[in-house]
Amino acid sequence: MAETSEVQLLKGNEAIARAAIRCGCDGYFGYPITPQSEVLETLALLKPWETTGMVVLQAESEVAAINMLYGGGGSGKRVMTSSSSPGVALMQEGISYMAGAEIPGLIVNVQRGGPGLGTIQPSQSDYNQATRGGGNGDYNVIVLAPASVQEMADFVDLAFELAFRYRNPAMILSDGVIGQMMERVVLPPAKPRRTEEQIAAECPWAANGHGLRSRRPNVITSLELESSVMEQKNLHLQAKYREIREREVRYQTVDLDDADYAIVAFGSAARISQKAMEMARADGLKVGLFRPITLWPFPERELAELATKVKGLLVVEINAGQMVYDVRLAVNGRVPVAHFGRLGGIVPDPDEIVEALNAKLVNA
Amino acid sequence: MKEEIIISGFGGQGVLSMGKILAYAGLMENKEVTWMPAYGPEQRGGTANVTVIVSDAPISSPILSRYDTAILLNQPSLDKFEPKVKPGGTIIFDGFGISEPPTRTDVSCWRIDAMDAAAELKMMKCFNMFVLGALLRIHPIVSVDNVMQALRKTLPERHHDLLPLNEKAILKGMELVRQL
Numbered sequence: 333m334a335e336t337s338e339v340q341l342l343k344g345n346e347a348i349a350r351a352a353i354r355c356g357c358d359g360y361f362g363y364p365i366t367p368q369s370e371v372l373e374t375l376a377l378l379k380p381w382e383t384t385g386m387v388v389l390q391a392e393s394e395v396a397a398i399n400m401l402y403g404g405g406g407s408g409k410r411v412m413t414s415s416s417s418p419g420v421a422l423m424q425e426g427i428s429y430m431a432g433a434e435i436p437g438l439i440v441n442v443q444r445g446g447p448g449l450g451t452i453q454p455s456q457s458d459y460n461q462a463t464r465g466g467g468n469g470d471y472n473v474i475v476l477a478p479a480s481v482q483e484m485a486d487f488v489d490l491a492f493e494l495a496f497r498y499r500n501p502a503m504i505l506s507d508g509v510i511g512q513m514m515e516r517v518v519l520p521p522a523k524p525r526r527t528e529e530q531i532a533a534e535c536p537w538a539a540n541g542h543g544l545r546s547r548r549p550n551v552i553t554s555l556e557l558e559s560s561v562m563e564q565k566n567l568h569l570q571a572k573y574r575e576i577r578e579r580e581v582r583y584q585t586v587d588l589d590d591a592d593y594a595i596v597a598f599g600s601a602a603r604i605s606q607k608a609m610e611m612a613r614a615d616g617l618k619v620g621l622f623r624p625i626t627l628w629p630f631p632e633r634e635l636a637e638l639a640t641k642v643k644g645l646l647v648v649e650i651n652a653g654q655m656v657y658d659v660r661l662a663v664n665g666r667v668p669v670a671h672f673g674r675l676g677g678i679v680p681d682p683d684e685i686v687e688a689l690n691a692k693l694v695n696a
Numbered sequence: 697m698k699e700e701i702i703i704s705g706f707g708g709q710g711v712l713s714m715g716k717i718l719a720y721a722g723l724m725e726n727k728e729v730t731w732m733p734a735y736g737p738e739q740r741g742g743t744a745n746v747t748v749i750v751s752d753a754p755i756s757s758p759i760l761s762r763y764d765t766a767i768l769l770n771q772p773s774l775d776k777f778e779p780k781v782k783p784g785g786t787i788i789f790d791g792f793g794i795s796e797p798p799t800r801t802d803v804s805c806w807r808i809d810a811m812d813a814a815a816e817l818k819m820m821k822c823f824n825m826f827v828l829g830a831l832l833r834i835h836p837i838v839s840v841d842n843v844m845q846a847l848r849k850t851l852p853e854r855h856h857d858l859l860p861l862n863e864k865a866i867l868k869g870m871e872l873v874r875q876l
Contacts, residue, residue, distance in 0.1 A: 514732075515755075516729060606756035607757030610756060682757055
């Protein structure tokens, strides 16, 4: 392959595209929207269909793209789409169908400010939509929140692995900061796309027409009109979600050992909060950082434990307060949990976070 | 070593690409770098700025409240970022169209008339390289050699005939910049 794994300077969006090619992605379907258009642009530039055979298609809409994911994932292929908030809103029906039919696939959301068409500037206001399952029915999507360009690259393969392990859609919930910024990145090692034989062996459920002489046809659907069967199906899904909650929680901590207060933040807000933490420490305030990497499953046990060690938590999000409710559920009233956020595409700066920490917790 | 820089001006002045070349040169010196742009939907004429951090240690936030160095290429940028330079820091501004030059006395202020020089030498497309030259004269964060390497890597090959002109602009910028 022409791509090398040397240190490169890439935008988060470019890293996603390059990592997809390198981790054996079979197909990308997407529709351009700021601030994630570089994903499709980079794929078009690199023409992976000429090297790995990966399909890249500009769909006629986000609704079409997510249903192409349903088809591709249903035949056992590693397929993905990317969009930004309004586009991901359009995809919610398809994501619910994928969850219901247990189809793996990767959805990347490089969030921008809403509601509606909103703004093209960064935001984290799709947290609720991502972590609650934004469509109808009782379901969850595995949600990874990268905080660096390196994680944008690394999480593509991880998301595919999780999606196929649990036959469930996985999402990378990023934002306009991580998507647009450039940092040094080492791309993951290249691996080939899976062969038809490998897919047949690993995905015996796939409706791909292979092995029909030796098995019954696979039927993939979310529809079941017999309620007693549908309840069993739901119970099966809930058991699967419990297993994911048991096994797949990921998080990072910084300087919590001696901390009197902790900031809880994900994605770009965690990066900015880390700077605020450094500034507060320089002023003698012992602050640490807890960064959920999986937003669903949420690190509730770890946060409950953290609440026994600190005097209070500040949840910093680029939204009006969404993850703060998950933190409060986890902490269960043990210590004060305050929220700080900016809205509409305004990204908080480290100064504001230090001020909020002092005003809402330390001097409250 | 850690240098926190804001470069701000009009869209079309080469603000983002100047930052990118600086970040790229930092990468070639094995430093940690972040490049964080902020701009509106328009390609030219709107406001554009980019935060570039070059550091020996891992970088936490790509977004800052205060800067070591501010490179300010129009009056609105000067108005916005002059108060956000750390005491002891550096302001470099282009004199073109500036009616109210910086007034702070706790930072070092440098002026370069890069817009005028670029127009006079018919090198308008290299405007940002004059300014980059000024920065490297005041703070040699990266070497000119590595900037040239970065240009070679980031410019499409069909534009490589412009490399000597860019180098000339960098050297000229180093000459032209004056402390207030």
